[in-house]
Amino acid sequence: EDSVCIPGGFTLLGDEKLRGTADGFLMPFDPVPLRPVRVRPFFMDVAEISVGRFRALLDESPGLISGLPEQWEPTGSQASCTWLGPDNADNDALPLSCVNGKTASEVCAALGGGLPTEAEWEHAARGRGRRWRYPWGNEWPECCTAIAGGQACGRNAPEPAGNSSNALGCATRDVSRDGVLDLAGNLQEISSDRLVSYAEGCWNRAGVMLDPSCTEPEHAPLVVRGGVYNEPATFGAAPVRRLFTGAYGVGAVG
Numbered sequence: 001e002d003s004v005c006i007p008g009g010f011t012l013l014g015d016e017k018l019r020g021t022a023d024g025f026l027m028p029f030d031p032v033p034l035r036p037v038r039v040r041p042f043f044m045d046v047a048e049i050s051v052g053r054f055r056a057l058l059d060e061s062p063g064l065i066s067g068l069p070e071q072w073e074p075t076g077s078q079a080s081c082t083w084l085g086p087d088n089a090d091n092d093a094l095p096l097s098c099v100n101g102k103t104a105s106e107v108c109a110a111l112g113g114g115l116p117t118e119a120e121w122e123h124a125a126r127g128r129g130r131r132w133r134y135p136w137g138n139e140w141p142e143c144c145t146a147i148a149g150g151q152a153c154g155r156n157a158p159e160p161a162g163n164s165s166n167a168l169g170c171a172t173r174d175v176s177r178d179g180v181l182d183l184a185g186n187l188q189e190i191s192s193d194r195l196v197s198y199a200e201g202c203w204n205r206a207g208v209m210l211d212p213s214c215t216e217p218e219h220a221p222l223v224v225r226g227g228v229y230n231e232p233a234t235f236g237a238a239p240v241r242r243l244f245t246g247a248y249g250v251g252a253v254g
Helices: 053-061 076-080 102-109 116-123
Strands: 005-006 009-013 035-039 042-045 186-195 222-226
Touching: 005 116, 009 116, 042 076, 053 102, 076 102, 102 186, 116 186, 116 222
Parallel strands: none
Antiparallel strands: 005 042, 009 035, 186 222
């Protein structure tokens, strides 16, 4: 009941217009060359996994999760981490952040799913083959469009997971073609794929790949997709691939 079925189909991963945007750090690779893929239908959570949903999961099946998110000090950048411990319900409405890839994967598995592949995430976030730049289309984002923008939009913290409106008092437009929320804002989402250039490794294949999954090399960082509340909304463009650093501001979609 917390997810929707995303119809499968053909998707062209990447965006030639974003060639030259790599920063050599969080975005080490441009999302090029374009990679044609086909994905079969899959389910995707409508909202980012909330702290309350995670706490309930721990109560119901404590043995399913081998490690808990770190409890950060409530100062500096760590103050934005939403996990306050298994007995603290203050942030139950907020999306779960400050988790590592292993914990995120275990949470999704315990809920009967898994982290999305890059191909699945981008297929869902770009209109299922329509190649939209953002989940709502190609229109340039503004403060009311998505939960992003940071101080320029008066935002300094994530907002409740799954809300159809945001703290600025306007209805969000960050809704995918199939009804998935906050793919361009609030928190970034962890994928199951390792960050490898589209020109190398598992991506360097001829033809149309079916349900590609890039899990090697194991030492490569995982990929995070989407935007985050404390960065410009344009950073949430769906084709952008960023490395997972384990820092604050990363959520998981099952």
